[in-house]
Amino acid sequence: MLTLEVVPERSLGCEQWEFILGMHFSQAVAIIQGQIGIIKGVQVLYNDTKPLEIDMVINLPQDGIRLFFDPVTQRLKIILIFNMKLIKLKYCGLTFNSPELLPSIEQIEHSFGATHPGEYDSEKQVFTLNFRGLSFYFPVESKYQKGSTHNLASLQFPPGSSPVVSRMAIYSGSSVDQATSPELPLSCYHGQLYLQKAEVLRGDGYTKGLCLKIMAGTNNRLIDSTKLQFERKVLLGQSVQDVVSALGAPSKVFYKSEDKMRIHAPNAHRRVTTNRSDYFFNYFTLGFDVLFDARSHLAKKFVLHTNYPGHYNFNMYMRCEFELPLDSATVTAYSDWSDVCKKLTPSERPVVLNRASSTNTTNPFGSTLCYGYQDIIFEVMPNHYIASLSMYGDGRPIKNQQLRQA
Incomplete structure (x- = not known):
């Protein structure tokens, strides 16, 4: 199981290597090729007929990671952790996600500090907690909604049933929906x-x-x-x-x-x-x-x-x-x-x-x-x-x- 450090609005990696926002597709592939036996089950996804309209994706299904690359610049724009159970994550050297430590709302707020109130999408039944360059997604059933407002205060959970992060996204900017690939970083x-x-x-x-x-x-x-x-x-x-x-x-x-x-x-x-x-x-x-x-x-x-x-x-x-x-x-x-x-x-x-x-x-x-x-x-x-x-x-x-x- 990979143990990686999260840097909001910048990267996901360890002492040996980093996936850095803005890095070129070929540089990410070179990292993966250098980790044979550690990173396994790599898939490359793209659209044959519309190569300039749909993102290129490097999918690491056994590690729960997807890397989204802008189809025009071919630079990394979103790092998605789609399965939190397959990876250990740290922030500022402290673990906030592992098999022993579940990333609940309380744990995320404790590790990352205060942020703006999250948003609840009743149609997708997902509560999103946003930091700059970082978003956490919590699946929430509609039965826990008690009001008409779409924030944390409108959700009520029984004791001990706080929702747990199912996905996490690292990106550049204030919103993952409007994320664009930054310029090639100096470190690349x-x-x-x-x-x-x-x-x-x-x-x-x-x-x-x-x-x-x-x-x-x-x-x-x-x-x-x-x-x-x-x-x-x-x-x-x-x-x-x-x-x-x-x-x-x-x-x-x-x-x-x-x-x-x-x-x-x-x-x-x-x-x-x-x-x-x-x-x-x-x-x-x-x-x-x-x-x-x-x-x-x-x-x-x-x-x-x-x-x-x-x-x-x-x-x-x-x-x-x-x-x-x-x-x-x-x-x-x-x-x-x-x-x-x-x-x-x-x-x-x-x-x-x-x-x-x-x-x-x-x-x-x-x-x-x-x-x-x-x-x-x-x-x-x-x-x-x-x-x-x-x-x-x-x-x-x-x-x-x-x-x-x-």
Whole structure:
């Protein structure tokens, strides 16, 4: 049984780890992965067809915890304890919920102090006691209501039958119904860069590069903790040194072992006689990759990821908040492909992409479709949302606008 500390309007955790309001979905998953054998029975819940309207949920049924993430920002907004019997809880180091100590109204008031009068919902038969950033829910049968007002004074219980908390919610703000995910806390930066916005720089029918608005944080005991915002540009045709100078070292370097899309290139029949491999710089917290040519070591492709649940690469990258001005349309990470096609005319015959790993030859999420437009490839999911955006070239106008894969 987990023993966790409750911090109203902030977190639920212990000395080793914390679920912190505002943390990204991937960071919560990393915590759970690091607690294998301690946290068990994990479920991820999301909506395939409406990924931007319904919260993503991490459900821990054996520990009585549910984590609700905003579907747009993908940051934690509500921590719900839905089964108080499966967990031990502390506040300021003192236990207020355990198998030996039931969280009655008197116990909650003793542990957390005075608050505003609670509210009684006669339809749901639930009495709610609210603190700032923290709510306790008590199931109360209607037979205990003695008046018309909906507060604690309107409820009368026999001696020794005070209701016990059935659920508890931690959130940011004054009401759980209006809870929103806060900004990424400084404690979750971990020395990484995070993307605020990416603007695609375009020429006349070709891509120049990216203008990135980046956030960084310092959380050091020796200096004042603060958030920094700055702007960087990375361009197609830039060298490895230029990109690293602008963005720092990548999260990972990946060497291409094979290119299954090569068959669609104009020169696919040519034999490759070199052992050199093109390589990606993966910037997971910025949500994109940079592909470098093996010979020239110049950037020849950017891949921007939208991190929608139900995609093969979900949870590998944080969402790239891009904005792409394209002729009569502006495409973003939230654009519906059907709406984009009303303003643009992409390639009529898409390429079917069905990823599979070496250990798992089947893709449980199904294939995606890749459409070409000028020097851009749109990877589209079955729900019509854009999974990734690939832009290739050397930053100069392309004479032949025919769809090709770099």
